[in-house]
Amino acid sequence: MANQLRLSIDRSSPVPLYHQVVQGIEAAIHTGLLEPGSRLENEIDLAAQLNLSRPTMRKAMDELVRSGLLVRKRGVGTQVVSSQVRRPLELSSLYDDLTNNGSKPTTEVLTFAHIEADAPTREALHLATGAKVYHFTRLRKVGGKPLALMENWVRDDITHIDEDLLKTQGLYSILRSGGVNFRLATQRIGAVVANDYQAPLLETEPGSALVTMERTAVDDTGRNVETGHHVYRGDSYSFEMTLVQR
Amino acid sequence: MANQLRLSIDRSSPVPLYHQVVQGIEAAIHTGLLEPGSRLENEIDLAAQLNLSRPTMRKAMDELVRSGLLVRKRGVGTQVVSSQVRRPLELSSLYDDLTNNGSKPTTEVLTFAHIEADAPTREALHLATGAKVYHFTRLRKVGGKPLALMENWVRDDITHIDEDLLKTQGLYSILRSGGVNFRLATQRIGAVVANDYQAPLLETEPGSALVTMERTAVDDTGRNVETGHHVYRGDSYSFEMTLVQR
DNA sequence: AATCAGAGTATGTCCTAACAAACGGACATG
DNA sequence: CATGTCCGTTTGTTAGGACATACTCTGATT
Helix, strand or coil: CCCCCCCCCCCCCCCCHHHHHHHHHHHHHHCCCCCCCCECCCHHHHHHHCCCCHHHHHHHHHHHHHCCCEEEECCCEEEECCCCCCCCCCCCCHHHHHHHCCCCEEEEEEEEEEEECCHHHHHHHCCCCCCEEEEEEEEEEECCEEEEEEEEEEECCCCCCCHHHHHHCCHHHHHHHCCCCEEEEEEEEEEEECCCCHHHHCCCCCCCEEEEEEEEEEECCCCEEEEEEEEEECCCCCEEEEEECC | CCCCCCCCCCCCCCCCHHHHHHHHHHHHHHCCCCCCCCECCCHHHHHHHCCCCHHHHHHHHHHHHHCCCEEEECCCEEEECCCCCCCCCCCCCHHHHHHHCCCCEEEEEEEEEEEECCHHHHHHHCCCCCCEEEEEEEEEEECCEEEEEEEEEEECCCCCCCHHHHHHCCHHHHHHHCCCCEEEEEEEEEEEECCCCHHHHCCCCCCCEEEEEEEEEEECCCCEEEEEEEEEECCCCCEEEEEECC
């Protein structure tokens, strides 16, 4: 007998049904109720058991496949992925990541200015000549240890930003509070060695390895809201992600 | 008048209708027919124009939203993203990436062995004690310039691999020919400085920056097929990707 | 005994049909 | 003039059905 997935679906909840199923199966996998490698019942039976239509059930499983927790094969069935799957890279700020992990990051604002955008910034954010942006550099520490040196440019026609705010909140959190709905970001990850400016701030040696990230984020109205250039200590930070076929 | 998206849909083609739409819209965006920032007609009208049902049209647009070419907003509509969106990180090998970009990579096989898997490899590939794997290290050059130093472990119960094959084909191409259908991979990207072994092979100095990537790939039967540890010259390689909300 | 064909099963694609919810602008009201 | 309400538009969610296709296993044929 297959695993009985005793999910409870609340049809009066504002949470979409398919998402309730996603959460239920995720929980079942993380608690070990659904073992890695085990096969799920077929879509139609599962849908019937939960009194859902097949498209709804399938949409839920689609999400789980995309997030890498399940693999499907036509004519065969759907399995829980046997490996420990890490959460795919998400559109979140480092601050969010760290607080989610239970750490307590602190932020030092090194510079802060409200200035006219220079040419590269105007291009990255699609701004007209003369447009102004917030420009600031921050140093993020976790447990007193420096982790990241971040330089950002944010368009100023969205929400007010000041130095005090940046000390207590992540940039993305501030922007979200300001009504920005992020939709996507393009980023590039590479490596450099620490220079004489970066090394002392990150409390490492010039010549040590740093992970670099350049990112530009777009909101739901298609505006390029923010662009940044971050460097992380190579000995304490790396990017984990799950790539899914198709 | 909105952009007339004169897509042609071939209902006798084996290519799914929704995918034909995806390709058509992608092409329209890349050729500039659909300008960045422009609004698409609504889903229902577009579907009607192509004689498709709304779910099919919507599935196509879902994919485009996921790949970062479009952004949607309820009550408003769907827009072409204004920024140049890079192709999201895909489940492909470096060799594929380079050949797609028109470069002509060459591969040197530095070591090749068919050996018993050690403990970390057994764990990464979920193998039993005593299981054997192919283990090899390769140096990849583009235009005569070294780019990547790659060390891989591949389970041996899938397809035969030999040194000559590795010289002429990418690993993923070999495995796909062997019947492997990759579904997902988890990877981690970081930074180190080149050591005395890596530097001469990559024709760089010890102490220069390298991008590191560790990856484990899973196929459609849930098997962990391959795991590898690659290093790239930091001055000539970086990972680009698009992150999409939700 | 080995190979091939077919049945059964599960996912993949596609359709019609509704209703819900969020957004933006127009209009009415204080 | 400012504010709140309503309404049309557009995407979001859900249902139920039908057929296609790929895979596995089993039984029949050579």
